Amino acid sequence: MEQQTFLADKIRTQEYFLNMGPQHPATHGVMRMVLKLDGEIIRNIDPVLGYIHRSIEKMCEHDNYKQIIHLTDRLDYLSAHMNNEAVALLVEKASGIEVSDRIKVIRTMMSELTRIASHTLWWGVMGMDTGALTTFMYAFRDRELINDIMEETCGARLTMNYSVIGGVRYDLHENFVKRVKDFIVHFKKKLPEYDRLLSDNVIFRKRTEGIGYITKEEAIAFGLNGPTGRASGFACDIRKLKPYSAYDRVEFQEVMATEGDAFARYKVRILEMWESLRILEQLVDQIPEGEHRVKTKAVIKLPVGEYLQRVETARGDFGVYVISDGGSSPYRLKFRSPGFANLHGLNKMSIGYKIADLIVNFSTIDVVVPDMDR
Amino acid sequence: MxxxxxxxxxxxxxxxxxxxxxxxxxxxxxxxxxxxxQLYPDNMNELKMFDRFKGEVIMFHDENNQHKCDACTNCEIICPNGSIEIVWERVADPETGKNKKVLLNHIYHLEMCTMCGLCIEVCPADAIGWGQDFHHVTRDRADLTKVLNKPGSSIMPGVKEKK
Incomplete structure (x- = not known):
């Protein structure tokens, strides 16, 4: 019997390469990915960095410790306060500066406000990436309230530059407590709305559930951290592991999920906003009295040695590593950025899925390109 | 089903x-x-920024066109990216006859400034501070280089020279 041949069998498929970015609207900045595709199925992803490289680490070697802080705003600009705090904590730890409880509480509150602002923005952009335009507007509406709090107290909306060595730059504004309380009331009403609008949407569920799966072992092997790692069941919250500032005196839960897919990463971030609200609620009524800034020397010199300070930013474990030769500026400074580590997992998450799923995965690891590419 | x-x-x-x-x-x-x-260009007249808003660095002048800057150059030294240049000269004081630093031009490059606020913090006389203006759009980059002390201004009497 003559063997029947189909047209599809005769057509030979071939793997090909496709450039995504650097100016692609879904790549959240200037990020280029070379995709190896078989039809529409992803075989390999090769991220190409360097389009927004500003050599911040090298610039830090020429600046003194006070001047470094404003550069860290420009790394992960959505968690600017936590980055400032990391450098400030490192220098305080290394040079033995004791800060008061008031400073610790102010820093913690600002960090949590920044985290909520960052996660709201991520939620809006996540909706945009999956095709829902409304979320972007609603997220920016709620984020605006935090921006107002920041602007009133810190003087800037995004690159706050608020934490300085030995405290915070200005004392809290008199409206701060009232505004934070108003925000908590407002945001508690809006968060369930987020769920109704996007989390329960059947299209969104189908776009995210079972997509971009990564196991706990792989997450640890690739060094995933922050909400991305916690969605795979990897307990990596620095606020719990190595508490800094006032995190040891507040009660909050480390949000975890075990599914490891895109929806788990989404879920972890939404629940983290609830936990941040919980921390704010505990602290807003009990801000201790005291000075907002400790007097420090004009030129701060760290003793010879190596220092490391880790903080939990909105994206994960941000580390500052300094080698000091005893001078007023570091001999070598390294930023361990969470975004760069999370990017390594992207390849594992996306192989075998379609390009549209890559956009979802890319969005759920919450990329900020200046954070990866310093 | x-x-x-x-x-x-x-x-x-x-x-x-x-x-x-x-x-x-x-x-x-x-x-x-x-x-x-906010309907921004329409509400331009009633739009008020927060007191601490970092728009630009300005030098405060009183009604006699006098400022507090004694050209100590602390702000020039601390600035991380060289946004401030101070031009000064030594002039003999008519009363004591001693040579004294006098500010000629406090040049501020807004186009390079990152609003880190170190210059304002380090100023011993509080001569400079934050201005709330944010309308910095120009067609020419050179327009953003400003001279902070007003023309014909002089130092306020009583501001001590920093050693």
């Missing part, structure tokens, strides 16, 4: 989302109660 169930479930979630957006749409159709968007 699950096919029809999916359709019903899908429409339900769609209607849930649309009820939220529709609610906001009709609630704010005639009043701007929940709207936080």
């Amino acid at each position: 699950s096919y029809i169930g999916d359709i019903i479930n899908g429409s339900k979630t769609l209607l849930t989302g649309m009820s939220i957006t529709g609610n906001y749409f009709f609630k704010n159709l005639f009043t701007r109660k929940d709207v936080i968007t």
Whole structure:
């Protein structure tokens, strides 16, 4: 019997390469990915960095410790306060500066406000990436309230530059407590709305559930951290592991999920906003009295040695590593950025899925390109 | 059955989302109660920035066109990216006859400034501070290089020279 041949069998498929970015609207900045595709199925992803490289680490070697802080705003600009705090904590730890409880509480509150602002923005952009335009507007509406709090107290909306060595730059504004309380009331009403609008949407569920799966072992092997790692069941919250500032005196839960897919990463971030609200609620009524800034020397010199300070930013474990030769500026400074580590997992998450799923995965690891590419 | 169930479930979630957006749409159709968007160029006259807003660095002058800057150059030294240049000269004081630093031009490059605020913090006389103006758009980059001390200004009497 003559063997029947189909047209599809005769057509030979071939793997090909496709450039995504650097100016692609879904790549959240200037990020280029070379995709190896078989039809529409992803075989390999090769991220190409360097389009927004500003050599911040090298610039830090020429600046003194006070001047470094404003550069860290420009790394992960959505968690600017936590980055400032990391450098400030490192220098305080290394040079033995004791800060008061008031400073610790102010820093913690600002960090949590920044985290909520960052996660709201991520939620809006996540909706945009999956095709829902409304979320972007609603997220920016709620984020605006935090921006107002920041602007009133810190003087800037995004690159706050608020934490300085030995405290915070200005004392809290008199409206701060009232505004934070108003925000908590407002945001508690809006968060369930987020769920109704996007989390329960059947299209969104189908776009995210079972997509971009990564196991706990792989997450640890690739060094995933922050909400991305916690969605795979990897307990990596620095606020719990190595508490800094006032995190040891507040009660909050480390949000975890075990599914490891895109929806788990989404879920972890939404629940983290609830936990941040919980921390704010505990602290807003009990801000201790005291000075907002400790007097420090004009030129701060760290003793010879190596220092490391880790903080939990909105994206994960941000580390500052300094080698000091005893001078007023570091001999070598390294930023361990969470975004760069999370990017390594992207390849594992996306192989075998379609390009549209890559956009979802890319969005759920919450990329900020200046954070990866310093 | 699950096919029809999916359709019903899908429409339900769609209607849930649309009820939220529709609610906001009709609630704010005639009043701007929940709207936080500012109609920026229209509200330019009544728009007031927060007191601590970092718009630009300015030098304070009093009604006699006098400032407090004694050209100690602390701000020039601390600036991380060289946005401040201070031009000064030594002039003999008519009373004591000693040579004294006198500020000629406090040149501020707004185009390079990152608003880190170190210059304002380090100023011993509080001669400079934050200005709330944010209308910095120009066609020429050179327009952003400013001289902070006003023409013909002089130092306020009583400001001590820093050693």
